[in-house]
Amino acid sequence: MTTEATLRGWLLAEIPTSKLQARCQRVFIGWLDFKRNPIAMIGLLIILGLVVVAALAPWITTSNGLELDLANRLKPPSSQHWFGTDELGRDIFDRIIWGSRITLYIVALVSIIVVPIGLLIGTVAGYMGGWVDTVLMRLTDIFLAFPRLILAMALVAVLGRGLENAVLAIALTTWSPFARIARAEALTIRNSEFILAAQMQGISTVGILARHVTPLCMSSVTVRLTLDMAGIILTAAGLGFLGLGAQPPTPEWGAMISLGRQYLIDQWWVPTIPGIAILVVSLGFNLLGDGLRDVFDPKSGN
């Protein structure tokens, strides 16, 4: 009780006494803002749920979701198989749980590839301006103009079917909006007086980009990334559905829908459950992104 009170006091102290305290206060006050936003909180809970489920998969599930049990084919939901079984007698609940790892894996991998590339290209283009900007933005526009799913399909055709190639293809079509956003931010920032002040101090271009411009791009990039994660999940599921993404028997949700499609009329749960899973997770990211935007947007805030 007292430690909690002192921690709270420390986090809300009028006068911070160290860099660490100031940082923690910033995060904490942001969190207080965030907590007041029910939309964002629901989103956050969904995503946290996804992460927890994925982490605890071995303990939650009773099978690895791959072993066949032909005697128990297409069983409806019951106390034994919460979500029923599929055409090969595999427990759908277990497959959904294992599939959450794949979903997270896709989202994480795409983010790791896309954000640094987008930030680098965008901030450099926006801050440097001139021909650097023109060249980089033309490149970005070309990728932006490309129909996303179709380019991903064509790339998978070249690289071969499979999860990693699908991720690569998605990443290739996803980085360009981040470059655009980062550039737009950098453009508004680059003529602001604190950047002039930094130039005045003799801080190098790299230093200004890294310590002054990039931190200010982070909030809009974070919002966009969260919202885009929903899109990434849907694209990956779409590729899986078309048979171009993760290959059977991997319990990828899109592929599960695709395989269960023929049982739609008589065994509705086989394709429906993974669909709901995709919907919930992508809704979670959308809610979180929407809420984050509310929190970060100064207009709707104070």
Next chain:
Amino acid sequence: MASTAGGQPTAGTGLALQSKLTSILGVFTSLLLTFIGLTAITFVIGRMMPADPVLAIVGDRASQEVYDQVYLQLGLDKPVYIQYLRYLEQLVEGDLGTSIMTAQPVLDDIIRFFPATLELATVATLLGIFVGIPMGVLAAVHQGRWPDHIVRVISLVGYSAPIFWLGMVALLVFYANLGWVAGPGRLDVFYDGIVEPATGILMVDAAMSGEWDIFHNALSHLVLPAMILGTFALAYIARMTRSFMLDQLSQEYILTARVKGMPEYKVIWGHAFRNVLVQLITIIGLTYASLLEGSVLTETVFSWPGIGQYITNSLFNNDMNAVLGGTIVVGACFVGINMLSDLLYRLVDPRIRK
């Protein structure tokens, strides 16, 4: 006397027109560059393809001599940039190669399949415009109250649902269970081939030849996929309208309009919405363009014989000419529509950029 009169408008009409023209020229240049980039990427993809283009033509039983001859014919011995220029030349001539699957020129195939996609995307976009925009405005005007929450939830769900799954569920409910609409495909089998395709858009063709049964049947087939695709368009348009509108409503000129004693509905539609409309042009263009390609999944689910399905089927049959040709055409449409909306935006917005 001359002392008090203020300055002149900084830009005369002549100058404004000129800078408008310059900016339009800029759009065309960027279109050209984007198109070159687009073709470069498909070219590279085509080159990287694991399939041997020569073998695809001569077959694997051909002699080395024949093989070499075709190899030279295709210009594969030339430097890459020459090959690219050749590729561009073929594109400009409309030569997208021959499809292995249909044994016809890819361009002919595309012309046959494209109207179906166009029909679907157009209806869906119209749905998005006529339902999504009012929803977005309503939400913004009642920000934080229940109409806003409802619109937000609808658009978030519409945005989050996997479209192919939604299509399947809709087919199950409205076709299989309720029987309200017709099932997959564009027409019931026994109506096939009765109407002479003039525009390729079935409902138009049917109406033109007075075949109202066919018109109804086509409509019944169209409703479900168009609704599904339209939900996505609606979600996106409503969401963007809401955020644009909120942005405009907090502007100072809105206060000016209220100070004038203007009724609230006129403030909203006459002042704020006018500004939003300018911004929405780009968004609608983007939606339409992305529906042309986003229909790949919907077409697969509904067995809709459009270009998305054509590309998918070609992909599974390793028919690379068809895949690349389809990609180029869809990409070009995407770029073209975005450019058109950009142009329109520049013409409509009095504030010419820079």
Next chain:
Amino acid sequence: MIDIQGLDVVFGHGRKVFHAVRDVSLSVEKGQSYGLVGESGSGKTTVLRALAGILERLARVSGEMTVAEETLLRHRSQSFRRRVQMVFQDPFGSLHPRHTVDTILSEPARVHKLDRIEQRVVHALEEVGLDASFRFRYPHQISGGQRQRVSVARALITSPEIILLDEPTSALDVSVQAEVLNLLMRLKREHGLTYILVSHNLAVVAHMCESLSVMQNGAVVETMSVQQLREHSSTMPYTQQLLTASLGYDRTAIDAFEEFA
């Protein structure tokens, strides 16, 4: 201390060229405060920024500038960066919103590889009348006047000889303006600083400076001592009009205003 000869600044290319500064020359003695006065678009801020060397990416700058016998090249030397500092107009915009006061103040010290950074930061805060409790706050947590004091403290960190002041008080309430002006005057006395002050407010310039140039449409219209300004002994009609206007609203005087294009 500062000598500018034939400074020209041109923004943009082709049809959209904007000649912001035309053939401006001025020189400032060590320990002096020099005012640049003019209406918006007169080029006064551009002159200051050209001298500061923060326009290279945005405009073409030509002319000769020397600061303390150092001829300024396109890329300023690190020693110039240490010796010449700047305080900007907007007390919000000139501080990075995600950096604490401590980060803002210690960064220049680190860039110039100065020692005892922590003491320097605390000392600079003391000098501008802020106690150590401000060290770890963010700009949005302090008032406009305090932000401007932090800006001044940042300029002081590297122990500069020259500080360029770009409308340092025009975004502040008058009572806060008085405090900041007093602070700047005191620092100048104590450190023997040289100032160039850009302002549209004649009274502020008259209060702070010993001599000034009046600018209009990118060119210097008149250079005079502050004594001449106070005695209204200007020879140029444009300056006269500015003076009249700065005295407040006078219906009859306004009819006599001319337009200077």
Next chain:
Amino acid sequence: MSDSKLLSVEDLHVTYNTPTGLVRAVSGVSFDLGHEKLGIVGESGSGKSQTGRAILGLTATGGTVGARRLEFKGTNLLNASERTMRQIRGGGISMIMQDPKYSLNPVMTVGSQIEEALLIHNRTSKRVARERTYEMLRAVKIREPERVYKAYPHEVSGGMGQRIMIAMMMIPEPDIIIADEPTSALDVTVQLQVLAVLDDMIRERGMGLIFISHDLNLIASFCDRILIMYDGRVVEECTAAELEQAQHPYTRGLVNCLPRLDGGQDELPVLKRDPSWLTPPGATR
């Protein structure tokens, strides 16, 4: 003077409900306005702009307005219907805002925006409205009204934008104009020229003006009477001529801390704020 009273404000309060508690933007402001130029001066956050908006019933969402009396020519503005308020806005009381760059609709021509202001309150033909608009543009000393009529806001300079704003707010012939920092975005000479236009029109039409500004000098030279606001309250009221003899230490502080053109000060006297000037919490209502 009392029978020619246009507006009477008694004990006006504006409070905002924020997550951190109630914020009093205006607390207990009272004044009467006749056919005169009344200046309200104060530092940022003193509640001067909030006072102007409360009179027009345009307080932002989340704010509540209360008063013992808020009367415009015999109409109680506090419980007036939205319909009545709309007639009063523009037709009875109008407002000129700070920056024409933001307060004019960017995608409508200047002419249509002025015309619209007239058409809300008067039923006239489009042709008459256009003629009246030209007339109005000439009245604010714009040389080529036909050309400006067709211009978009971004095509005109700041000074001209503010004249357009004046034309727009004057065209329905209101009795009171509230000018909220109408010239602080402009250069000094342009500022004075715009004020001269405003001054002449107010005088010719016998209107009342509430002039809100942070610039004490300007208000003292432009207005007849001055209210000095601090922390949501009026701390002092005096005629413009009496400002030099003002009593309240806050007013005196504001007057003294300005640098003077004729110089002679080594150090500017700094305003020392006394906590007793602040609104005592819960002192009113």
